[in-house]
Amino acid sequence: MKKLVISVALALASTGVMAKEWNVVRFGVDANYAPFESKAADGKLVGFDIDLGNAICEKIKAKCVWVENDFDGMIPALKAKKFDAILSSLSVTDKRKEQIAFSDKLFNTPVRLVARKGSSLQPTVESLKGKRIGVQQGTVMESFAKAHWGGKGVTVVPYQNNDLVLADLVSGRLDGSVQEVVLADTAFLKTAQGRNFGFAGGNLNDVKILGVGTAVGLRKEDNDLRLLINKAIADMHKDGTYQRLSKKYFSFDIYH
Amino acid sequence: MIEIVQEYWQAYLWNDGGQLSGLAMTLWLLVISVAIGFVMSVPLAVARVSKNPWVRGPVWFYTYVFRGTPLYIQLLLFYTGVYSLSVVQSSDLLNTFFREGFNCAALAFALNTCAYTTEIFAGAIRSTPHGEIEAARAYGMSTFTMYRRVIIPSMLRRALPFYGNEVILMLHATTVAFTATVPDILKVARDVNSATYASFEAFGIAAALYAVIAFFLVWLFRRCEMHWLAFLKPQSH
Numbered sequence: 161m162k163k164l165v166i167s168v169a170l171a172l173a174s175t176g177v178m179a180k181e182w183n184v185v186r187f188g189v190d191a192n193y194a195p196f197e198s199k200a201a202d203g204k205l206v207g208f209d210i211d212l213g214n215a216i217c218e219k220i221k222a223k224c225v226w227v228e229n230d231f232d233g234m235i236p237a238l239k240a241k242k243f244d245a246i247l248s249s250l251s252v253t254d255k256r257k258e259q260i261a262f263s264d265k266l267f268n269t270p271v272r273l274v275a276r277k278g279s280s281l282q283p284t285v286e287s288l289k290g291k292r293i294g295v296q297q298g299t300v301m302e303s304f305a306k307a308h309w310g311g312k313g314v315t316v317v318p319y320q321n322n323d324l325v326l327a328d329l330v331s332g333r334l335d336g337s338v339q340e341v342v343l344a345d346t347a348f349l350k351t352a353q354g355r356n357f358g359f360a361g362g363n364l365n366d367v368k369i370l371g372v373g374t375a376v377g378l379r380k381e382d383n384d385l386r387l388l389i390n391k392a393i394a395d396m397h398k399d400g401t402y403q404r405l406s407k408k409y410f411s412f413d414i415y416h
Numbered sequence: 417m418i419e420i421v422q423e424y425w426q427a428y429l430w431n432d433g434g435q436l437s438g439l440a441m442t443l444w445l446l447v448i449s450v451a452i453g454f455v456m457s458v459p460l461a462v463a464r465v466s467k468n469p470w471v472r473g474p475v476w477f478y479t480y481v482f483r484g485t486p487l488y489i490q491l492l493l494f495y496t497g498v499y500s501l502s503v504v505q506s507s508d509l510l511n512t513f514f515r516e517g518f519n520c521a522a523l524a525f526a527l528n529t530c531a532y533t534t535e536i537f538a539g540a541i542r543s544t545p546h547g548e549i550e551a552a553r554a555y556g557m558s559t560f561t562m563y564r565r566v567i568i569p570s571m572l573r574r575a576l577p578f579y580g581n582e583v584i585l586m587l588h589a590t591t592v593a594f595t596a597t598v599p600d601i602l603k604v605a606r607d608v609n610s611a612t613y614a615s616f617e618a619f620g621i622a623a624a625l626y627a628v629i630a631f632f633l634v635w636l637f638r639r640c641e642m643h644w645l646a647f648l649k650p651q652s653h
Contacts, residue, residue: 232606236615259613297603298610311433317597318607324496324595331499333515 182385185222186243187213190231192321194347195409196249208414211405212266212396213247216376219392231321232298235259238379245385246377249340251300253371261378263389267406267414268373270363271301274329274344275336276356283361289313291335294325301338303369329357336360342410417617420608427604428621437599439625445518445590445598446629449525450583456530461537461571462563475534482531488592490528495520495596517596525593529586536582540575541567573644580637584630601625 189205191197197207205226217224227243234246238260249269252262273283273293281287288309295302297318305316317334319325322343328334330353339348341359348354364370378386396402406414426432430440464475482490495517504510513519544567552562594603605622609615 232610233615235613236609239613255611297606306433318599318603319597320595324597327496327500331496332505333499333517 182220182222182244182388184225185217185220185245185385186225186227187245187247188227188229188234188237188243189213189246189248190234191228192231192323193249193343196343197247198347208267208405208409209247209249211408212402215396215401215405216389216392219395220388231296235377238377241379244378244382245389249343249374250377251371252373252375253300253369256377261380261383261386263376263378263386264393265373265415266375266393268416269340269342269414271304271338271370272341272344272363273336273360274339274348274357275360277358279335279360281336281360283364285309285312285314288336291315292317292333294319294328294334294337296320296322296325300370301340304364304366305338307369308366326354330354338364342414346409417614420612420614420617421621424604424608424621427607428601428625432599432604432607435599438601438604439629441598442587442590442593442600442625443629445522445525445593445600446583446587448522449529449590450586452522452526453529453533453586456526457533457537458568458572460530460534461541462568464534464538465541479531479534482528483535487524487528487589488595491521491524491592491595494524518598521593521596521598524596525586525590528589529582532582532585533579536575536578537571540571540578543574544570576637576641576644580633580641583637584633587626587629587633 189197189209191199191205191207193207195207196209197205200206210226213226214224225243229237229242231248234248234250235256237243238246245263246260247266250256252265256262273281275281281291285308290313292315293305293309294317295305297320302316302318305314310316319328322339325334325337325339326348329337341363344354344359349357349359376389378389393402396405402415428438430436430438432438436444460475460478463471464479466472494514498504498520499514504514548566548570549562552566557565590600591602593600594606601622605618608618608621612618
């Protein structure tokens, strides 16, 4: 009995120490969102978020471990301690803030409607009436499309992942899709598959749904890690690491 | 928990803001695919046990392909693969059919369950007692009449417990339907999960709904067995 008590106490103590020091930071990521996070041909994770995460780890002198997880299960998995932080183009929203804490902003990407070139579609209810608009389930794009167009004669079709949305856009099942500008541009419009497609209308605006940008998602009780990451992000802006990494992927300002 | 039920019970049961969803969608998908699968599998099972290799072979190949590959891949092939063919896109009829995710899912599920059911029925035909066939022959029945009056009714009776199993497995298999954008029970659960992050409640309600359907199916097949397999019960007098 005594031995058991001691071993349990030791186990608790050792995890407590680990949590304070943050020798290892496990990031949850859904590698299905190039150029932010995707898998290279050799199975390695690549992308802007991955580079940012590795740079953050370097700054706080911790070892980065990447844990792959479906996007719609990200927050439950974070709370279940499958990993310590979400770094997967996670937009900051009020609803998510009820569940988890966020670091300072990482980057901000606008959201636009993507449609076939020359289709004259506009992101308004009148223009989209009777059309099918695809969105990835569980994203802010889905919330936006449902809130603004759903139930007003526009068929909003949620998909399990973004690859299926783009595949159906190409095959013609969908008339349009709400997409993040950077993702749509680099992963779709610039590829051979997406060359007949383009943005329709300007940026979609709804700060309440779309949020102010993306950040690292953290458990509320891990305030120490949040402060460490915030300091690392600030340092990266100061010493030019952030600018160097963002130039690798984007030709425009991804932060403001 | 109560708030989730209050807010989402309609989506879970039958309607997700204008379209069929949840329980109603799962049941509709199950009924249509199992019905098509059943109707097709009876003649296919007869062909499967044929002595002629040119009749038996293609059916063997069909059941081999559909039982040998995962249902999820079959669904992806019918949903994304078939629709990307230019033959399908250029034909009005095929285009309208394959444009709808529901049709693709129903077709994939029907062909899949049909393959399994064909093998179940073919096995039951093979194990038909010799005496039944001898008796049919002694009455001077033609092969067609013998199948219609003796072999198929007897086969359906003996296959009933195994068939009930297949239907329940099919119910669980419908959970992959959301890949083809069909809003089944699991899709609603995912919606609730991503809106509230209450994973246990969201998926728990879905599990309970599947359990209720399975319970109903078990009860239904139990009744059918009592009715059609009554002759197997120990006689009391």
